[in-house]
Amino acid sequence: MPRNHPYNETDLFLRIANGDSVAFAWLYESTYPGLYFHAKKFVGEDRGKDIVAETFVKLWKSPKKFDSLVHANSYLRIVIKNACIDLLKKESDWDVRQSEWLRFSDTEYDGFEGAAEELKAMLYKKVLDEIEALPNFTRSIFKLSYLEGKSNAEICSILNIKDQTVRNKKAEAIKQLRLRLGPLLIFLPGIKFFPPF
Numbered sequence: 001m002p003r004n005h006p007y008n009e010t011d012l013f014l015r016i017a018n019g020d021s022v023a024f025a026w027l028y029e030s031t032y033p034g035l036y037f038h039a040k041k042f043v044g045e046d047r048g049k050d051i052v053a054e055t056f057v058k059l060w061k062s063p064k065k066f067d068s069l070v071h072a073n074s075y076l077r078i079v080i081k082n083a084c085i086d087l088l089k090k091e092s093d094w095d096v097r098q099s100e101w102l103r104f105s106d107t108e109y110d111g112f113e114g115a116a117e118e119l120k121a122m123l124y125k126k127v128l129d130e131i132e133a134l135p136n137f138t139r140s141i142f143k144l145s146y147l148e149g150k151s152n153a154e155i156c157s158i159l160n161i162k163d164q165t166v167r168n169k170k171a172e173a174i175k176q177l178r179l180r181l182g183p184l185l186i187f188l189p190g191i192k193f194f195p196p197f
Helices: 009-017 021-043 045-061 069-090 094-103 111-132 136-147 152-159 163-190
Strands: none
Touching: 009 021, 009 069, 021 045, 021 069, 021 111, 045 069, 111 136, 111 163, 136 152, 136 163, 152 163
């Protein structure tokens, strides 16, 4: 859904409060990358996705009154942050991660740093989308190697394949991602989820 919408922010949130699924979908699409990126830093990709999805389900069931997109985004970040903290506490990871949470205040997205963080989140989502678009076998090898940090030998053992197959599929994945991501590649070293292309 495009970022430009045919109504102002007041109308947007009035429509959401009245159960307009199109307006709600626009809010979801426009805020998801930053919220997901925020959550995954602390609870990982899968649990981060779950927490963000659950937050939006709750918002759909019990709409809140927002003044602006900034207000909505701030509220959602706080709800997601609290959900992540609750999850970490349940898993006894809180003592280990507490200093990280304190380091990232609720104002981390203010000003230039906020814009940079949001762009990084959007780029991260774009790359993940392109990884998901890879052929199944190639995608599995790419994820095991670059997202999970497995060695070629470990991948061979997990998938019961030859080392040369792993090398070929990794090269194939990188080639396809280079073609699909094009000029965005210059920003990837700052994201740190796989080696520079």
